[in-house]
Amino acid sequence: MTTLLLLHGWGFDARLWDGVRAALPGVAAVAWDRGYFGAALTPEVAGPVVAVGHSLGAMLLAACLPADVPLVAINGFDRLAGEGAVPPRVIDRMRARLAQAPVAVLDEFRLRCGAPAATRLPDTDALADDLDRLATMTVPRDGREVLVLHGAADPILPPDMRATTFAGARRETHPDAGHLLPLTHPGWCAEQIAALL
DSSP: OOEEEEEOOTTOOGGGGHHHHHTSTTOEEEEEBOOSSSOOBOOOOOSOEEEEEETHHHHHHHHHSOTTSOEEEETOOSBOBSTTSBOHHHHHHHHHHHTTOHHHHHHHHHHHHTOOOOSSOOOHHHHHHHHHHHHHOBOOOOSOOEEEEEETTOSSSOHHHHHHSSTTOEEEEETTOOSOHHHHOHHHHHHHHHHHO
């Protein structure tokens, strides 16, 4: 049986996947957690896997899993900062402010995404480490099967970037969605994942 390996993006936690998991009854799913609001969780997964990552989670999964593991990149990317992507100064500003005002930086980002403010105090070190990854990391294309799901109204990822990330991947775009497809459109995400399975 194939297991879904789920990984959330920056500023969120494994609860991001609750709606998607509920819309996939009978599908085995395991969620990793980066530890922004508590202990990090990296469970072991045996057998065939399909990786499903949101935003930063997609890039991290593509970087750490073998190339024969298919990936569903939801609001995802293989590089966030740079030419044709998010201007590096945006992330640099967040990195500079994070040490002094972590809750404000986190909540501003979440509100820009369309999510409510966080209800728990964040682990600033965990957030800072992954902001560094967002600023510098690029995942080379390794031939893996990738399905890219985006929202046409994503306020975080520029349109040109959404069109070119994970070059050669199959793409589906929800016309009314933003950067939080697993929260705002879990049923649509589940349909795309189920079709891949």
